[in-house]
Amino acid sequence: MKSAVKRIGVLTSGGDAPGMNAAIRSVVRASMHMGIECLGIRRGFNGLITGDITSMDFVQTSGLIGRGGTVLYTARSEEFKTDEGRKKAANTCKLFGLEGIVGIGGDGTYRGLLEFSNQEGVAVVGVPGTIDNDIACTEYTIGYDTACNTALEAIDRLKDTMQSHERCSVVEVMGRHAGHLALYVGVACGATAVLIPEKKIDFERDVVEPIRAARLAGRTHFMVIVAEGVGSSYDVAAKIKEYTGLDPRVTVLGHVQRGGSPSARDRMEATYMGYNAVELLAQGKTNRVVAMQKGAYVDYDINEALAMKKGIDERVYTVLRALIGAEDKLNI
Numbered sequence: 397m398k399s400a401v402k403r404i405g406v407l408t409s410g411g412d413a414p415g416m417n418a419a420i421r422s423v424v425r426a427s428m429h430m431g432i433e434c435l436g437i438r439r440g441f442n443g444l445i446t447g448d449i450t451s452m453d454f455v456q457t458s459g460l461i462g463r464g465g466t467v468l469y470t471a472r473s474e475e476f477k478t479d480e481g482r483k484k485a486a487n488t489c490k491l492f493g494l495e496g497i498v499g500i501g502g503d504g505t506y507r508g509l510l511e512f513s514n515q516e517g518v519a520v521v522g523v524p525g526t527i528d529n530d531i532a533c534t535e536y537t538i539g540y541d542t543a544c545n546t547a548l549e550a551i552d553r554l555k556d557t558m559q560s561h562e563r564c565s566v567v568e569v570m571g572r573h574a575g576h577l578a579l580y581v582g583v584a585c586g587a588t589a590v591l592i593p594e595k596k597i598d599f600e601r602d603v604v605e606p607i608r609a610a611r612l613a614g615r616t617h618f619m620v621i622v623a624e625g626v627g628s629s630y631d632v633a634a635k636i637k638e639y640t641g642l643d644p645r646v647t648v649l650g651h652v653q654r655g656g657s658p659s660a661r662d663r664m665e666a667t668y669m670g671y672n673a674v675e676l677l678a679q680g681k682t683n684r685v686v687a688m689q690k691g692a693y694v695d696y697d698i699n700e701a702l703a704m705k706k707g708i709d710e711r712v713y714t715v716l717r718a719l720i721g722a723e724d725k726l727n728i
């Protein structure tokens with residue numbers, strides 16, 4: 397098959413995620429395999445505006461599969477949200493002969509790609525990369541598995557010292573709009589309570605009662621997981637003190653969750669999705685995003701993808717509530 401594009405660029409944008417490097421490697425090598433030249437665009441959309449472009453080849457992508465972060469750097473570009481910014485980016489594409497862009501990032505990155513393609517006619521494909529797993533069209537985003545495991549490892553360590561001191565721990569997990577990470581980690585660490593932005597919080601029901609139930613069962617240390625999007629974990633801790641008399645310690649896991657060598661799953665997803673993205677451009681397609689649905693790799697129109705909504709996995713939430721001894725009994 398002859399490729400529809402001869403030269404493309406790859407960029408990473410928004411918050412970084414473990415596995416972005418593996419995706420870059422895959423995009424570059426898949427391109428070479430399909431007879432396409434792939435250039436690296438540094439610093440997200442800013443690099444497209446300023447012409448911050450670097451050549452990429454087989455050797456340069458060697459060793460990238462296991463490296464955290466993104467060698468292309470990432471950025472949040474306000475200028476790209478303007479017509480003038482995108483016009484400058486289009487001139488960069490003309491100068492370097494870029495006919496297509498693969499953008500690895502979150503929903504914001506998809507919006508940027510869409511605006512750019514609509515305004516300037518450059519072919520674009522998005523690859524889902526964010527630890528938040530909050531992109532509606534896909535069950536999985538690159539980085540999520542590693543971030544879950546990183547958070548879990550830290551929480552397991554915290555649990556040791558919380559157990560020794562018979563304390564309550566409040567742990568803030570990343571996710572400014574989404575609670576997928578907090579919920580998953582909460583279930584996996586056997587948390588006493590989990591607070592996520594998708595669920596309206598009744599403090600007595602969702603925090604105090606689970607702590608009480610654990611105490612009545614003989615437990616003397618408690619783990620409360622709070623998603624960033626819920627608000628300040630310090631406020632949650634102060635409220636626990638007020639309601640229970642416990643003196644919680646707060647840990648904000650923060651950006652440590654975004655670092656580290658990607659897990660096997662993230663390396664695999666990044667490699668597959670990167671390959672699929674290049675294949676779409678080679679086939680002459682544009683305005684697509686690669687995704688996973690029911691465990692299979694698929695792709696969507698970006699408009700369609702951005703219009704989709706994604707809630708938390710209600711089944712996981714139900715199981716969590718059941719296992720923390722919440723009162724909402726099922727009628728079976």
Ligand SMILES: Nc1ncnc2c1ncn2[C@@H]1O[C@H](COP(=O)(O)OP(=O)(O)O)[C@@H](O)[C@H]1O
Nearest residue numbers: 410411472473476477501502503504505507508
């Ligand atoms: N409506 C938009 N028009 C143009 N560019 C956008 C738009 N929304 C987001 N972007 C670009 O995408 C970048 C990344 O988006 P952001 O929401 O920060 O991260 P993520 O891609 O991880 O969701 C923004 O900094 C901006 O450059």
Ligand SMILES: O=P(O)(O)OC[C@H]1O[C@](O)(COP(=O)(O)O)[C@@H](O)[C@@H]1O
Nearest residue numbers: 410411502526527528570571572624
């Ligand atoms: O890097 P910053 O600007 O501190 O942003 C923090 C945010 O980025 C994330 O880590 C990832 O979000 P995006 O992938 O949408 O950029 C969020 O969980 C967190 O709220």
Ligand SMILES: [Mg+2]
Nearest residue numbers: 410502503504
């Ligand atoms: Mg986002």
